[in-house]
Amino acid sequence: MHSKVQLFLVFLLLPLVGCNSESSSSSPEANENGETKLYTDVTGRDVEIPVEPTKVVTTQFLDALLALDITPIGAPSHVLDNEYLGDLQEGVADLGHPYSMEKIIELKPDLIITSDPDEVEQLMKIAPTVVVPWMYGDVFAQFKEIASILGKEQQAEQWIASLDNLAANVQEDVATKISEDDTVSIFMTFGKDVLRIYGGRNIGHIIYRSLDLTPPTYIKNRLEQDPTFEEFVFDQISMEMLPEYAGDHIIMLVYDQEARDEGGMFHQVEESTLWQNLEAVQNEQVYYIDPDPWFSYSPIAIEKSLEQASKLFSN
Incomplete structure (x- = not known):
């Protein structure tokens, strides 16, 4: 009689054990x-995270993760919208823009890395979330933090x-085309009224730091x-300031077609006497670039830009 009761209890408990096991394996925080x-993290938050995460979602740092041989399971559309990463980002799910919380939940990540402290409260409900603010240090400080x-x-x-x-190798080559005494300016035109001059982030990192070219x-x-390159990204300027900020060489990004169209910012600049009288323009020392990869402030983008730099200044 006693043995029959024990056997009954075993069979009664088996479904419960199976149910608990299934719940644990589907938990977003579970890892191998x-x-x-x-x-x-750099905001001072203590977060319990996997030692070896296997399902990482990032809202910004796709490039840095790929440089570390980690393919995240999801990233927002604006991060995936590039050509320079090519097949490296194959298999990364598109989370939309703005990203969809529902899509992140479906992916069941075991770690989320975000650049926006305001996103943490919601994301922590899905998986452990670490913050690396976009304006935290320079690209290498961010890269090292993500690696940590x-x-x-x-x-x-x-x-x-x-x-x-x-x-260093590209710098030697570029030095044969642009002397140490020559100055280099970086401008961007966008839409009908945006004209910017850039500092030490984005393309400025490549021009003024990697290649050590001389700014105005x-x-x-x-x-x-x-000195930490956290503040001066760009200044928006008026067209009248072009002569003051223009270097012996000018790098120009025309960001969109609207800027090229009649009435657009680049069209206004190009048609102006101010532009036409600049020495760099008259000496044909203006170099036109695309946003991709020059304006993606991330490790692989800098590598790809450096590979293009010698050809850029040759043209």
């Missing part, structure tokens, strides 16, 4: 080995060293006041 670590989150510090250091070697006095002074 189950090990976690307490991580303090993922336990890939040594790989990041090796990657940066390799990029420095590439930059205004840019040089601004960069000296911003």
Whole structure:
């Protein structure tokens, strides 16, 4: 009689055990080995995250993750909208723009890396979330922080060293085309009324830091006041300021077709006497670029831009 009761209890408990096991395996926080670590992100938050995450979602840092040989399972449309990453981003789910919380939930990530502290509260409901603010340090500070989150510090250091070697080689080549005394300005036109001059982030990192080209006095002074490259991204200027900010060489990004059309900002600039009288224009030392990859402030984008730099200044 006693043995029959025990057997009955075993069969009664079996469905419950199976149910609990299924719930655990489908948990967004679950990962292969189950090990976690307490991580303090740069905003001061303590987050328990997987030691070896296998399903990472990022709202911004796709490029950096790929440079560390980690393919995230999802990223927003604006991050995926590029050509320079090519097949590297194959298999990354498009989360939309703005990204869809429902899509993230469907992917069941075990780690989320975001650039916006305001997103954390919602994202933490899905999976452990670490913040690396977009204006935290420069591109390498962000890269090292992401590597630290993922336990890939040594790989990041090796990657940066390799990029420095590439930059040194390209710098030698560019030096045969642009002398140390020549100044270089970076402008961008957008829509009907946007004209910007750029500092030490985005393309400025490549031109003024990787290639060590000389900025005009205004840019040089601004960069000296911003040694961590966290503040001076660009200034919006009027067309009347072109003669003051133009260097011996000008890099120009025409961001959209509207800027080229009649009445657009680049059309206005190009038709102006101010532009036509610039020495760089008269000497045919204006170089036109596309946003991709020059304006993607991330490790692989910088690598691709450096590979294009020698050809750019040859043209």
